[in-house]
Amino acid sequence: MITVLTDKDQIAQLQQKFKNQLDRFLNEEIECWIGYHGGSFKETALYSKELNIWMSNFDYEKLKINLFGIGKPVEGGMNSIIGQINFPLENINRRVAGVFAIEDNKNILVLHRGKIGGGKPGIGKNLVFDNYRGDFVTAIDGERETEFCLVGELDSSHLPRQIANFIHEIARIKVLEDGNEPSDFEELANFSYTDESSGQTITERTDPLVVERIHGIVVNALATELQTREHIIGNDRNRDLFIHNGKEISTLFEVKTSSSPQSLYTTVGQLIIYSIPIKNKVDLIAVLPTKLSKTVTNRLDTLGIKLLYYRWEKGNPIFIGLDKLLKK
Numbered sequence: 001m002i003t004v005l006t007d008k009d010q011i012a013q014l015q016q017k018f019k020n021q022l023d024r025f026l027n028e029e030i031e032c033w034i035g036y037h038g039g040s041f042k043e044t045a046l047y048s049k050e051l052n053i054w055m056s057n058f059d060y061e062k063l064k065i066n067l068f069g070i071g072k073p074v075e076g077g078m079n080s081i082i083g084q085i086n087f088p089l090e091n092i093n094r095r096v097a098g099v100f101a102i103e104d105n106k107n108i109l110v111l112h113r114g115k116i117g118g119g120k121p122g123i124g125k126n127l128v129f130d131n132y133r134g135d136f137v138t139a140i141d142g143e144r145e146t147e148f149c150l151v152g153e154l155d156s157s158h159l160p161r162q163i164a165n166f167i168h169e170i171a172r173i174k175v176l177e178d179g180n181e182p183s184d185f186e187e188l189a190n191f192s193y194t195d196e197s198s199g200q201t202i203t204e205r206t207d208p209l210v211v212e213r214i215h216g217i218v219v220n221a222l223a224t225e226l227q228t229r230e231h232i233i234g235n236d237r238n239r240d241l242f243i244h245n246g247k248e249i250s251t252l253f254e255v256k257t258s259s260s261p262q263s264l265y266t267t268v269g270q271l272i273i274y275s276i277p278i279k280n281k282v283d284l285i286a287v288l289p290t291k292l293s294k295t296v297t298n299r300l301d302t303l304g305i306k307l308l309y310y311r312w313e314k315g316n317p318i319f320i321g322l323d324k325l326l327k328k
Contacts, residue, residue, distance in 0.1 A: 003139060015064040015066075022055060025050055031075060068163075113146070151163060226241070
């Protein structure tokens with residue numbers, strides 16, 4: 001179970017830890033103007049060349065404000081806010097997108113409600129939830145359960161990159177409303193199944209803790225590699241990533257952050273089940289961090305599933321043999 005936190009003193013402490021994590025990367029101060037819907041203000045922005053984001057944070061009324069932009073701020077110039085991860089200091093405030101939440105094992109998560117509009121028409125929660133490449137979690141949110149975008153784990157060494165990944169995702173999703181990417185494949189079924197004993201709808205997204213904390217980082221890194229090679233890519237709530245030409249999907253990827261038996265079970269099932277509505281021939285590729293045995297590799301090959309491995313270098317996933325795999 002995951003529960004949204006509401007204690008004022010605890011949230012203040014968690015905000016400080018949130019900022020301390022980012023301070024390891026935000027090593028340049030730039031005096032500039034920050035623009036928002038309806039106005040602007042002068043502020044010191046903290047910039048990270050490695051993460052390619054800037055941040056400005058301060059207290060405002062009963063909120064902890066964390067504003068983010070992409071790229072190096074223009075000193076003395078105007079800079080636009082791309083996304084915000086703000087936290088209400090106490091109680092539940094669903095108009096504020098950011099929350100800290102706690103798992104049963106006391107692990108603290110940074111979550112986001114998916115509200116990124118900033119006053120722009122058409123940029124709503126549905127657009128975010130339909131296109132976000134990261135993971136989702138459901139948390140006890142006062143008297144109700146709410147689905148959130150998972151930003152990251154507060155104590156993880158990956159948190160700064162998880163935050164940067166989230167901000168870059170917001171930027172990408174905002175562009176979608178302008179029609180700069182091909183339309184969704186709406187005819188693809190939204191697969192799920194029902195556990196007869198409990199009646200609960202089950203998908204991997206709600207699997208108790210196989211929440212893949214760095215999943216979004218890997219997916220976005222692979223997406224960037226594919227776009228660099230001039231492939232047209234897409235994704236939806238079930239499919240991590242696919243290559244298409246606007247009418248047909250040619251390659252379907254399923255990304256995992258573990259090569260455990262449980263991950264392999266879900267990988268095989270998802271690639272096969274989620275490829276069923278695709279009428280044309282489609283290449284199925286499992287993206288894994290650890291090399292499998294030759295026996296398992298050969299068996300997956302008989303199912304039409306190819307393997308793409310990646311390794312980590314300086315906090316970034318590096319994909320091994322991607323060009324060779326795409327040429328097959």
